[in-house]
Amino acid sequence: MPIHVLSDELSSRIAAGEVIERPASVVKELVENSLDAGSTRVAVEVAGGGARSITVVDNGQGIPAGQLAIAFERFATSKIDESSDLIAIGTLGFRGEALPSIASVASVEVTSKEAGADAGARYLVDFGKPGSLEAAGVPEGTRIVVSGLFKNVPARLKFLGSAGRELSRIQTMLASLALIHPEVAFSLNADGRDRLRTTGSGNMIDAVSGVYGQKIAGQMLLLEADESAAFSVDGIVSSPSLNRSNRTYLTLSVNGRWIQSRRLSYAIEQAYHGFLPERRFPIAVARIRTPLDDVDANVHPAKAEVRFLREDLVYSVVQRAIRGVLTAYAPVHELGSGRARGSTGLLRTPISAGGLHVPGGPRGPGGYERPPGGRPEQGERTTSTPGASGVGYSQWPEPLSSPGPEIASSSGLAVDLVSGPASGPTSGQAPLSETQDQDTPGSGGSSSSAATPRETLPVLRVIGQAHETYIVAEGPDGVYLIDQHAAHERVTFERVKARFDENVIESQPLLEPVSVDLAPGVMTIVHEHLEELNRVGWGVEEFGGNSLIVRSVPAPLAVRASGGGAGNVFVTVLDELSEGGSGESWRERMFASIACHSSVRAGQTLSIDECKDLIRQLEKADQPNTCPHGRPTIVQLTVSDLEREFKRR
Structure with missing residues (x-):
């Protein structure tokens, strides 16, 4: 195929694909233009997740009527004049690509009035085809309406997510800019409904309150x-x-520009090291200021990343600043208590060191072992509630033996595992196949003979518990270690899924x-x-803005959610569900x-019967x-492995 020059229309669409990935990209580019124009109010309205229409209105300095058409030419900008300006970029936009890129894949109508002008003007570009310029009576500032996004690029349109998912991305982006x-x-209005509103007072607490709510702002x-x-x-x-x-x-920004940076995110996480449990993350807004010539903002098509001349210094400044605030805030620790006075249990009590645990401690009612620290005498039971729309409600099954052993933990979680009768041998010597059969999570109450063949576990004899995390059992060909958390996860998962499928x-x-x-983007997911949330057991109602009232929880979470933890x-x-899908x-x-x-959880003592x-x-x-x-639930150490380790063969 011979080399040829692409048409202006095709090259514009290709260029637009680098800048405009989805509706959130359009909103970001337009709002950043509003901020560069000195706006103190920016209102965004979207319909159909932004694919149907996006409207951005600001009270900035406006665009002169004679320059509206020029603004839609590629590489037309008011923000830089010569190549040396790229060394120290002080505005959010500078390439002159946003408006022409948007106009090549959508219908765009812009009305604007420059400050002090007698009248404004209106200009229309329909999928790259310029229209006429006409006078318009409009307030000072700019209003841009984008409709039919990607209508002329079906390949890009079909890869957009659902309207809710695209709206969630818009909310997350706009919330970040508001912070x-x-x-x-x-403000953000989606399909006639307010989703976000901040005051513009200049106070960070007010901004956090508008985005995340007053409860979070107060902490x-x-x-x-x-x-x-x-x-x-x-910040x-x-x-x-x-x-x-x-x-x-x-949320991270550099010189007012919202960015994404793994390294700076890691700096924030490291600042919290020792203050937070593993795999827990803070809420943070870090606004970094650097000399303009120390940062390169022209390294990413969407300007979502920057490059620092002295990255290690920036990393250190962020980490030290946050660490200093946390250290000054940290409450005084009570001697010998293992936790801070007035704290919420962030410093976890160390799990007792210990190899194999064979239950034999104090006994609770019914002869079962009571974990150290005791346990409630009776677990909380769920109630049977008539369902709406003909959907049946049932009780989470009571244990067949009463009272059954519960596992108390420092997190307040109590799990009732024993659902079989306390009859027969309790020393752990009898194979499990000899114990009484029963309905289990994932079985849906059906017969054990499944229609689809599957691999089953061998008959196991429980020996004990290692490190309060792994169940040790003997099988027909060696020793088996069962991760108690992973195993219980599998059991509960299949039970919840079965009940959902059964409605x-x-x-x-x-x-x-x-x-x-909730964060604005998370509220959209709700x-x-x-x-689906209702069908799995969550009872939630809107409470204005991004607030919800939780009235009920899925039955498996009943104990974990007790005491205000819901x-x-x-x-x-x-x-965990906001990542996508x-x-x-x-x-x-x-x-x-x-x-x-x-x-x-790992670290919780289980009795032989519970194992x-x-x-x-x-x-x-x-x-x-x-x-x-x-993750694996069970690991086998075969007899051959044991004999080899002990040099028997």
């Missing part, structure tokens, strides 16, 4: 910038007691409903998946998240060899 620029009043710590330093950071960070399960709540809601009403404040559990589950994959991850947070019951339930699982996240 970085608290001096600007932002934030201010970062004060050193105005005399060339490199400085200011706001959460106290250690306020943390999340992913990095979604980390049976197993829910625990809360004695006192709790309110939770709207998109509300029916809100934290709900936020944690949603955070839809349909069946989203539901699978929802089941896995519920199973993870309701399962027995036996857990393995018996695992034997009946459809996929007993892995947890829902893919």
Whole structure:
């Protein structure tokens, strides 16, 4: 095929693909133009997740009528004049690509009035074809309407997510800009519904309150910038007691530009080292100021990344600033208590060192071993509630033996594992196949003969528990180690999934409903998946803005959510589900998240009966060899392995 020059139309579409990936890209480019224009108010309206229409209105300096058409020419900009300007870029936009790129893949109407002008003007570009310029009576500022995005690029349109998912990306992006620029009043309306609103007071606490809610804002710590330093950071960070399960709540900016940086995110995480448990992350807004010629903003098509001349110095400044605030905030520790006075248990009590644990300690009611520290005499039971729309509600099954042993942990979790009668040998010497059969999670109450062949676990004899984490059992060909958390996750996952598929809601009403404040993007996920959340047992209602009332929780989470913990559990589950996915994959991850947070933990003592019951339930699982996240539940050390290690062969 001979080499040829592409047409202007085709080259424009290709160039647009680098800058405009999805509706959120359009909003970002337009809002950044508004900020460069000195706007103090920016209002965004979207329909259909932005694919149908996007409207951005600001009160900035406006565009002169004679320059509206020029603004849609490629590489036309008012922000730089010569190549030396690229060395020290002080504006968010500078390439002159945003408007022509958007106009090549959408219909764009812009109306604008320059400050002090007698009248404004209106200009239309329809998928790259310029229209006429006409006078218009409009207020000072600029209004841009983008409609039919990617209508002329079907290949790009079909790869967009659902309207809810695209809206979530817009909310996340706009919320980040609102946190970085608290001096600007932002608002977002989606399909006639307010999703985000900030005051523009210039106060970081007010901005956090508008984005995350007042509860979170009340637990934030201010970062004060050193105005005399060339490199400085200011913003706001959460106290250690306020943390999340992913990095979604980390917001970074450099000289007012919202960026994404793994290295700087890691600097924030390292600043919290020792303050947060593993795999927990803070809420933070870090606004970094550097000399303009020390940062290169022209290294990414969407300007989402920057390159620092002295990256190690910036990393150090961020880490020291946040660490200093946390150290000053840290409460005094009580001598010998293992936790801080007034703390929320962030410093976890070390798990007792110990090899093999063969239960034989103090006994509770019914002759079962009572874990150290005792346990409630009776576990909380769920109630049977009539369902709406003809959906059946049932009880989470009571244990067949009463009272059954529960496992108390420092997290407040109590798990009732024994659902079989306390009859027959209890010393752990009898094979599990001789114990009484019963319905188990994942079986759906059906016969043990499945229609689809599957690999089952061998008959195991429980010996004890190692490091309060692994169940040790003997099998026909060696020793088996079972991860108690992973095994219980698998059992609970299949039970929750089976009940969901059967359209049976197993829910625990809360004695006192709790309110939770969600990030704007997470709130959209709730709207998109509300029916699925209800079917799995969450009872939630909107409470204005980005707040929800949680009235009930899935039955497996009943104990974990007791004592006011329902809100934290709900936020944690949603955070884990906000990474993406839809349909069946989203539901699978929802089941896995519920199973993870309701399962027995590492470091919890189990009695022989509890170990036996857990393995018996695992034997009946459809996929007993892995947890829902893919980790192994069981590891075998064969007789041959043992003989080889002991030099018997």
